[in-house]
Amino acid sequence: MIDSIEADGPVPKYVQLADILEQRITAGELLPNKPLPSEKFLMAEYGVARGTARRAVEVLRDRDLVFTVPQRGTFVKPKDS
Amino acid sequence: MIDSIEADGPVPKYVQLADILEQRITAGELLPNKPLPSEKFLMAEYGVARGTARRAVEVLRDRDLVFTVPQRGTFVKPKDS
DNA sequence: GTACATTTGTTCGTATGTATA
DNA sequence: GTATACATACGAACAAATGTA
Numbered sequence: 580m581i582d583s584i585e586a587d588g589p590v591p592k593y594v595q596l597a598d599i600l601e602q603r604i605t606a607g608e609l610l611p612n613k614p615l616p617s618e619k620f621l622m623a624e625y626g627v628a629r630g631t632a633r634r635a636v637e638v639l640r641d642r643d644l645v646f647t648v649p650q651r652g653t654f655v656k657p658k659d660s
Numbered sequence: 661m662i663d664s665i666e667a668d669g670p671v672p673k674y675v676q677l678a679d680i681l682e683q684r685i686t687a688g689e690l691l692p693n694k695p696l697p698s699e700k701f702l703m704a705e706y707g708v709a710r711g712t713a714r715r716a717v718e719v720l721r722d723r724d725l726v727f728t729v730p731q732r733g734t735f736v737k738p739k740d741s
Numbered sequence: 742g743t744a745c746a747t748t749t750g751t752t753c754g755t756a757t758g759t760a761t762a
Numbered sequence: 763g764t765a766t767a768c769a770t771a772c773g774a775a776c777a778a779a780t781g782t783a
Contacts, residue, residue, distance in 0.1 A: 672769080672770060
């Protein structure tokens with residue numbers, strides 16, 4: 580179980596954060612059509628900069644796990660979509 | 661006396677604005693329990709974006725000079741508090 | 742009771758500059 | 763030279779609460 584972010588490792592912080600969030604999604608902690616923690620929250624919770632949080636969410640979009648609605652937030656994708 | 665905001669200096673705009681407002685408080689221009697200029701007003705008066713105005717007010721809160729009441733405004737703290 | 746304006750709260754989008762690895 | 767990371771700064775949109783007409 581990954582649950583914290585390491586600074587001096589081979590894996591970029593934003594990838595580590597994306598992996599953590601993917602775990603939280605697949606574990607059912609973050610539910611379909613429910614919002615991901617906001618960028619601000621991720622910054623506070625994991626001690627990263629906003630750009631890093633944004634890139635992590637971008638990775639999740641690329642992995643087709645979440646979708647972002649401008650000005651509304653980023654949400655977990657339902658399984659059938 | 662600081663009274664205008666410079667763009668390309670070493671001091672961030674939001675800190676410059678916080679310094680200006682602190683001066684206006686200590687000079688007695690902005691009185692205890694009276695409202696600070698609203699974010700909208702600060703944007704117009706100093707030519708900054710809303711985020712910059714908000715961050716300046718945040719700095720003043722950190723300096724314990726003002727307190728904010730949601731949906732009401734931000735007010736100068738009385739000396740004895 | 743309703744409509745409107747004001748103000749703060751929140752979120753996302755984008756860009757630039759700097760520093761480091 | 764590129765990728766990573768952070769700080770700053772602008773813009774935009776919507777929500778919620780308050781106060782007033």
